[in-house]
């Protein structure tokens with residue numbers, strides 16, 4: 001893409017960052033670490049290049065970690081904390097059992113501690129890693145405002161209650177997203193993250209076996225695709241098998257997800273649900289044409305910026321954790 005059009009894309013994003021209506025947005029700054037850790041972005045990028053070139057399939061998990069962080073207590077790295085005696089932490093909640101990438105976060109944080117001790121929060125590290133994961137998977141770049149601080153509380157119960165379930169329909173998903181300040185457009189756009197990564201059978205195999213139609217399949221799932229998935233998932237609780245969510249290009253950030261959903265081949269009920277609302281269906285069908293990849297990339301960047309601002313701690317709230325898995 002020409003440098004000029006790249007710049008043209010970044011200007012509205014920068015404006016979105018600066019002119020956000022929430023006062024929280026204003027407290028995060030693009031050059032937050034310019035004096036205290038000027039190379040923060042370069043350090044994260046360099047480590048991420050090593051991580052993703054060694055294990056390209058980690059791009060999805062690292063993006064998902066950031067999403068699961070932001071949806072519970074805001075983007076405060078609470079998802080990274082280990083359980084302690086007497087407290088079951090978010091990462092041990094059922095929907096988080098399939099999260100991966102914690103070791104990579106620790107690795108990047110260690111590099112930053114060596115360069116700028118006690119300075120860069122784990123919440124900012126995770127936000128930058130998610131952005132770089134998308135870029136390295138050939139997706140869009142967006143500017144990340146920084147200055148998030150790390151929370152000291154992490155609760156498995158909150159994670160189980162607040163994360164959107166794979167069986168979610170539009171009313172439920174809309175409600176959950178709205179509770180984080182995100183709208184229906186953010187829902188259909190951010191769901192496009194399912195162009196990356198894999199899923200375990202228990203996340204979708206109820207759609208193959210537990211419905212009352214022929215073979216027990218969910219009628220909103222393409223029947224040929226259901227047959228194929230049944231070969232991989234012999235039982236609903238088959239935990240060993242993984243399925244690519246965007247078969248054939250699950251390590252590449254592209255618009256394949258929308259083509260799958262448009263063909264009734266979205267893996268989760270939450271993906272299929274996007275065809276049941278007129279405005280989300282229209283978006284899916286438009287992006288599925290393959291003629292509007294740039295629109296999706298711009299929309300995804302904007303929604304990721306919004307998600308990265310959810311419930312952030314700033315100023316004197318929280319702390320800068322030394323190690324991401326334990327409070328100071």
Ligand code: HEM
Nearest residue numbers: 060061064067098164165166190193197198199200203270
């Ligand atoms: C709309 C509501 C959403 C629901 C119900 C949902 C649900 C799920 C489920 C059930 C999995 C599979 C877990 C497994 O079986 O291993 C998954 C994977 C994934 N999700 Fe979502 N998700 C949603 C939104 C998002 C958002 C907003 C993002 C990021 C912006 C995201 C990024 C991902 C990624 C990248 C993976 C693949 C992870 C891997 O490869 O291990 N999801 N999601």
